[in-house]
Amino acid sequence: MATNRLKAAGAALVSACLLAGPAAADLVFPDLSYRTGPYAANGIPFSDGYQDYMTLLNERDGGIGGVAIEVLECETGYNTEKGVECYEATKGEGALLYQPLSTGITYQLIPKATADGIPVHSMGYGRTSAKNGEVFRWVFNYPANYWDGASHAINHILAENDGDISGKKIALVYHNSAYGKEPIRTLEELSAKHGYELMLLPVDHPGQEQKSQWLQIRRQKPDNVIMWGWGVMNQVAIQEAVNIRYPMENFIGIWWSGSENDVLPAGDGADGYKALTFHNLGDDYPVYDDLQSYVVDAGKAAGAGDQLGTALYNRGMYAAMLATEAARTAQEIHGTADITPAMMRDGMEALEMTEEKMAGLGLPNFGPTFSVTCSNHGGDGLGAVAQWDAGAKEWSLISDYGPADEEVLRPLIIADSTAFAEENGITPGCN
Amino acid sequence: MLYREAGDFKTSYREDNQSFPIRFDRIAVQVALVLALLVVPFVINDYWANAVALPFLIYAIAAIGLNILVGYCGQVSLGTGGFMAVGAYATYKLMTAFPEVSIIVHVLLAGGITAGVGVLFGLPSLRIKGFYLAVATLAAQFFLVWLFNRVPWFYNNSASGQISAPERGVLGQAVTGPNAEAWVTYLFCLLFLLFCALVARNLTRGTLGRSWMAIRDMDIAAEIIGVNPLKAKLTAFAVSSFFIGISGSLFFAVYLGAVEVGEAFGINKSFLVLFMIIIGGLGRIAGSLMGAAFLVLLPVLLKNLLVGGFGWPTDLAAHLEFMIVGGLIVTFLVAEPHGLAQLWRVGKEKLRLWPFPH
Secondary structure, eight states, X not given: OHHHHHHHHHHHHHHHHHHHTTOSOOEEEEEEEOOXXXXXXXXXXXXXXXXXXXXXXXXXXXSBTTBOEEEEEEEOTTOHHHHHHHHHHHHTTTBXXXXXXXXXXXXXXXXXXXXHTXXXXXXXXXXXXXXXXXXXXXXXXXXXOHHHHHHHHHHHHHHHTTTOOTTOEEEEEEETTHHHHTTHHXXXXXXXXXXXEEEXXXXXXXXXXXXXXXXXXXXXXXXXXXXXXXXXXXXXXXXXXXXXXXXXXXXXXXGGGOSHHHHGGGGGGGTTOEEEESSOOSSOSHHHHHIIIIIITTTOOSTTSOOTTSHHHHHHHHHHHHHHXXXXXXXXXXXXXXXXXXXXXXXXXXXXXXXXXXXXXXXXXXSOOEEOOSSOTTTTOOBEEEEEETTTTEEEEOSOOBOOOHHHHHHHHHHHHHHHHHHHTOOOOOX | OOOOOTTOOOOSHHHHTOSOOSXXXXXXXXXXXXXXXXXXXXXXXXXXXXXXXXXXXXXXXXXXXXXXXXXXXOOOOOOHHHHHXXXXXXXXXXXXXXXXXXXXXXXXXXXXXXXXXXXXXXXXXXXXXXXXXHHHHHHHHHHHXXXXXXXXXXXXXXXXXXXXXXXXXXXXXXXXXXXXXXXXXXXXXXHHHHHHHHHHHHHHTSHHHHHHHHHHHOHXXXXXXXXXXXXXXXXXXXXXXXXXXXXXXXXXXXXXXXXXXXXXXXXXXXXHHHHHHHHHXXXXXXXXXXXXXXXXXXXXXXXXXXXXXXXXXXXXXXXXXXXXXXXXXXXXXXXOTTHHHHHHHHHHHHHHHTTOOX
16 A cells, blocks of 8 residues: 555656646746856856846746746857757747857857747847848847947047047957957948058957967057957957057957956056947946845855846846847737747837836936837947946946947948848848 | 677678678667668757757768778878868858759768868878877868968858858758758768768778778888888878868758858867777777767767756856766776777677676
8 A cells, every 4th residue: 555655646746747847838038158168257247147137037026927037048168069059959948039149159040040930139249230130030139239339449539539540550359250350341441431540460269379469569559459359368368458568548349348357357457448338337226236135145146146247247137138128028019928939029129128118127227228120120239438447446438328330330231131131042021 | 699600601702891790780780770761860850960960970970081091091180170171161162152053062072172182281291290290280270270261262251251051952852051951961961971981991991991001000011012102191181081071061061050160170170080089999980980979979968967957057067077078088098098999899709708708
């Protein structure tokens, strides 16, 4: 008898486990993160911010529209092959949206996710011409992209030189990959327009060897250096710039080269280094009180829980916020709380970020307002410049959010997306 | 009791020289082939194809190629990644230049182009050997990656420097591109692996293979008995590069669909394939397959076990994975320096005697 009861209990337990396994229909957001390898210093804070914001919504509001969020973390190591494995492993779990935080993996996923009907949001990275939503139906890159970033950097240099930079020499130190090569075409176009001389200095993966590049900078003395770096390359570049005593205020990084982890190793020497950003910095926002009480104090913080308030943590949180707001929009449009990836796409395409919305989320003034439409998957492309204060160990915005040079960028985006459409037999359109 | 030669009579030279002289082996291989060709395509899904099967099949082809050069001919090469890149970029240029030609032809042509490049970089092997040759091939690795990064013609001037495979098919089924079905890509790569394995096996037991092995074992003696070192070394480079080119081509067109040369075909790839043949067994076709399986499947298995099974944090699992795979490599090599293939051979010897080993 006893064995029978035991068997029955065991069977009940097994069936309970089986039923509890696919716990109803959660909203699944895969987090293709990297906490190992040469890019981990930047991958960890972003992923922590992304997951903590999702945890906050689960703990405080019970998810989105009453449906719990499930974050599936998968380690990619910033490696394309592992990224593909992660995509294949998570897409069957009902993934609503992919944010791979890697331009290489984004290029990989654009055709795959389009064929599978799952949206991709490459926020401030990925393929720039995905801004043209008529060609890239499933890919979004709001609120800003690389070509916007290149233009912001040039605009900032223009503003510092009273609008005239003809004859100046500007160097681009870039990660020798799809990511680092993105801004070259824009910078070349802008160079034709403004008359500066562009100097290209590629740095090979992972970027620990930069002596020769910075020796060249020391010899040729460019007036400004723009950097497209990521991971360990950022720290090395900033240290090398300090070593050759390059004036830090003439050194501007893209938003991916502007985290605390990039400047801290160079100590006081990094004072005055500039980086672009498309959202605000610091932890002076009401949402941080909730994060503290619902997530950190409850012991549910992702990772070591020591990245709160850093630039990339904020960006991860911003990415999660835009994703969940798009999911909310999708729920409203379709009148159901259980959304599918296709509905998620509609929500992203109808996303509007207003001042009231951000204030309601505890993030007043956190980023510029924008709205997404079918023909514009890239938002308004506003960006600002932040400067590092090594004494106070914090970033502060030194400019307002300004627009990019759309006059130059628009034709480039049309040309690149049209070429993609022709190559892949896509008829551009909103249906 | 099952594993016996007794009663399995060979009555012709042909039978005497077959690849699997023991009946049990023959049946096992035939069953495996039937399973792989007729059953797996019906059950395979996207995950199994893209995360497990394709990388295994493609790396196995690369490992067979490198094994011909290193294992059979004794010429150490660290240029595998560069040669795979030649295969990939050749396929890309062919695919975009001649869209109407079948992808099978493109893959084979890409192998041929890589063979040519391989012969070119094999020329130094006529003068230098051992570690010095390894350094020369290392130069090939860096030169080729630099070349594909530097010259925009190779990537059709795309802004990002990436190459991406357009959709091409065989018999109306898409093989490349995002709409390719899992079973089609699987079968496509499997057939190429079988083709390469068969060709490699038959080359290595013919005149050519014997001249490679003569060069490997002692080049001066080989020359004295009439082996032409120029011909032997350069054919080894050509055949090896042909297979590596095919694997690079499939790696780009079928498996990833979009690559950039620095990341996909860096020095790490050269080391990975070299480790595969060292762990699998130098100078053994089966060793190439075992080594590829070991280094491709084990990390995926460990990840699924640690993260999916135990629910451990992903970073901890990733670090543990390095330690476990590294530890196993050391253990295997200490236990059997000639690799998994030798381990398997010793196992077979024991099986033949079992259960009466004395």
